[in-house]
Amino acid sequence: MLNKIKEKILNKERITFEEGVSLYKHPNLLEIGELGRLAREVKAGPEKAKWVYWNKNLHLNPTNVCIGRCNFCAFAKLPGEEGGWTYTTAESLERVAKGVKAGAKEVHIVGGLNPKAALPYYTDLLKAIKKEFPKLHLKAFTAVEIEFFSKLTKLSFEETLKQLMDAGLNSMPGGGAEIFSKSVRDDTCPDKIPADKWMEIHGIAHKLGLKTNATMLAGIGENVEDRIDHMIQLRDQQDKSGGFQTFIPLSCHYEDTEIAGTVQPITAFDELKNIAVSRIMLDNFDHIKAYWIQLGVGVAQIGLQFGADDLDGTVQEESITHAAGAKKRGLEKNFIQNLIEDAGFIPVERDTIYNVLNITV
Numbered sequence: 001m002l003n004k005i006k007e008k009i010l011n012k013e014r015i016t017f018e019e020g021v022s023l024y025k026h027p028n029l030l031e032i033g034e035l036g037r038l039a040r041e042v043k044a045g046p047e048k049a050k051w052v053y054w055n056k057n058l059h060l061n062p063t064n065v066c067i068g069r070c071n072f073c074a075f076a077k078l079p080g081e082e083g084g085w086t087y088t089t090a091e092s093l094e095r096v097a098k099g100v101k102a103g104a105k106e107v108h109i110v111g112g113l114n115p116k117a118a119l120p121y122y123t124d125l126l127k128a129i130k131k132e133f134p135k136l137h138l139k140a141f142t143a144v145e146i147e148f149f150s151k152l153t154k155l156s157f158e159e160t161l162k163q164l165m166d167a168g169l170n171s172m173p174g175g176g177a178e179i180f181s182k183s184v185r186d187d188t189c190p191d192k193i194p195a196d197k198w199m200e201i202h203g204i205a206h207k208l209g210l211k212t213n214a215t216m217l218a219g220i221g222e223n224v225e226d227r228i229d230h231m232i233q234l235r236d237q238q239d240k241s242g243g244f245q246t247f248i249p250l251s252c253h254y255e256d257t258e259i260a261g262t263v264q265p266i267t268a269f270d271e272l273k274n275i276a277v278s279r280i281m282l283d284n285f286d287h288i289k290a291y292w293i294q295l296g297v298g299v300a301q302i303g304l305q306f307g308a309d310d311l312d313g314t315v316q317e318e319s320i321t322h323a324a325g326a327k328k329r330g331l332e333k334n335f336i337q338n339l340i341e342d343a344g345f346i347p348v349e350r351d352t353i354y355n356v357l358n359i360t361v
């Protein structure tokens with residue numbers, strides 16, 4: 001079976017649902033990793049096969065107040081609940097200024113579904129950031145937030161996105177995807193938009209010229225069929241609209257969450273398989289990110305040998321995974337570069353849309 005898949009990777013042929021499931025069910029992790037590495041080399045081509053991308057970025061979570069109820073989330077607080085925050089524009093700007101001073105070129109902005117932080121709150125915020133830092137790239141809002149803003153303002157998804165773009169939005173992150181299967185969504189995040197709406201919003205964003213990413217949150221009670229189905233839905237959408245840049249396999253952190261103790265926790269074995277299998281399945285995605293905040297630096301570095309070609313960035317001020325127990329804070333530039341070099345790759349500093357800024361050779 002693995003030989004047939006290897007042939008297909010070399011011939012750039014599409015891997016089927018059944019083959020994807022069989023990769024997950026195959027116990028030899030190293031062989032699957034080797035196929036992931038091969039798929040990455042075929043995808044990148046000879047010149048870029050050894051490149052690993054990273055960037056200088058900052059996360060900003062302007063509000064954690066959220067009316068959504070996701071059982072894996074330790075970040076959200078209900079309106080009025082103790083521990084909730086909603087920054088003023090000035091407070092957000094202060095955080096962004098700190099990040100820019102430390103070198104950030106991108107700010108990744110996502111927050112809770114807070115009825116008091118509707119579209120004007122965010123258009124004001126984006127405009128204020130752009131006014132002060134015109135060159136800073138604003139990667140902001142999951143499809144779930146876009147749907148929420150559009151519902152509150154009674155604007156179409158397209159009009160909502162256009163207003164945000166006019167205010168300075170440059171691209172969108174890939175959150176809110178979780179696991180697309182209806183049964184897993186019903187069990188874990190019943191208030192979140194279903195897969196077809198998530199895809200529709202990314203499709204519209206692509207049509208408007210925005211690049212976006214896509215995630216998958218593993219370890220929330222899904223099975224391997226659900227993971228492959230998730231990837232195939234993304235692959236189909238990418239065939240249609242073409243604007244996804246990067247796939248990011250996320251790993252559930254359980255501290256202070258309702259889901260803790262109710263599902264089989266995700267392991268490093270699963271995490272490495274998610275990287276390798278997604279690289280093999282997602283033949284029309286250019287990049288696979290090993291997000292060190294969630295994987296930990298160790299697994300993220302090994303992930304580079306399993307098909308990942310991106311480590312995300314320095315990531316200052318992350319709150320979502322840290323609320324659920326992640327320990328590691330922002331990485332220094334030299335540390336990221338050493339991680340990449342020690343794994344046998346060439347560090348490439350990129351901007352958000354993968355323009356090369358610096359190659360360390």
Ligand code: V47
Binds near residue numbers: 072172176254312
């Ligand atoms: O959508 C929520 C996840 C996501 C937990 O696009 C959790 O470049 C783990 O999407 N344990 C937000 N994960 C993060 C995200 C992201 C991160 C980095 C880069 C990019 C990108 C996107 O975090 C949410 C949800 O899937 N999440 N709770 C938790 N307890």
